[in-house]
Amino acid sequence: MKSWWVRRRRHDPERNAAEYVSGELPRRAIRWFEAHLLGCEECWHEVMLGRVGRAMAEEAREPLTRGLRDRVRAHVQVSGSAGHPRER
């Protein structure tokens, strides 16, 4: 018998892979989808590509440039003081 999750939605490898790789499938759906992956070449392929792409995207994180934190803090402080002259 098909699970509640399968009955509720059509076979959509892109969407399922996107949700699975993002960790957003409900727990019961994960169990079903992982079993489904073993027999569905198309979904397996999409998940593999999604995992690679996500790993690459995570590597694209860059450190803050030097001084930016202080610069923003200073601007917020100046901005706040200018807007509220009576506040100390």
Added chain:
Amino acid sequence: MTSDQDSFLRATMGAMDLVYNLSRKLVRTREEAEDLTQETYLAAFRAWRQRRRPRRVEPWLATICLNLARSQYRSRSRRPKEVALAEGAESAGGEDPEGLAMAALDRDALHRAMWRLSDEQRVAITLVDLMGLSTADAARAMGTPRGTVLSRLHRGRRALAGLLGVSVMEAGR
């Protein structure tokens, strides 16, 4: 320092890394990204002083940053070419495709690859994979249905994997 300033900075400074990384994917240069980050914080602070305070700051800051980028920076940025979906991605298979991917790419190549995605794909990937927002939060920030975000997210990931596939083949020669 006023109490508004103090509470704002305490609530938001921890998210600056995320805002900066989002800015880096919205405008071309580091200098523009720094300016966009600063403007995002100033706009957020103006809202904060008017008692418009979010439950979670990351999606809120992301929305402000996206809106500012759309209104001020977008016309300056050269629109990137759409990447065809992953013909070369077949070659990225193997026991550990992610490890293979990382070994084959340096950070500059990765940055260039991100800029070869469409704006929408790059933003979706940045919000979800870099900033850690849920697809529902990303959808709110982008002003699109969640299904659209899922589609952009997956196609962007596929396109990145396709670009990686080419690199892996080249590395193996």
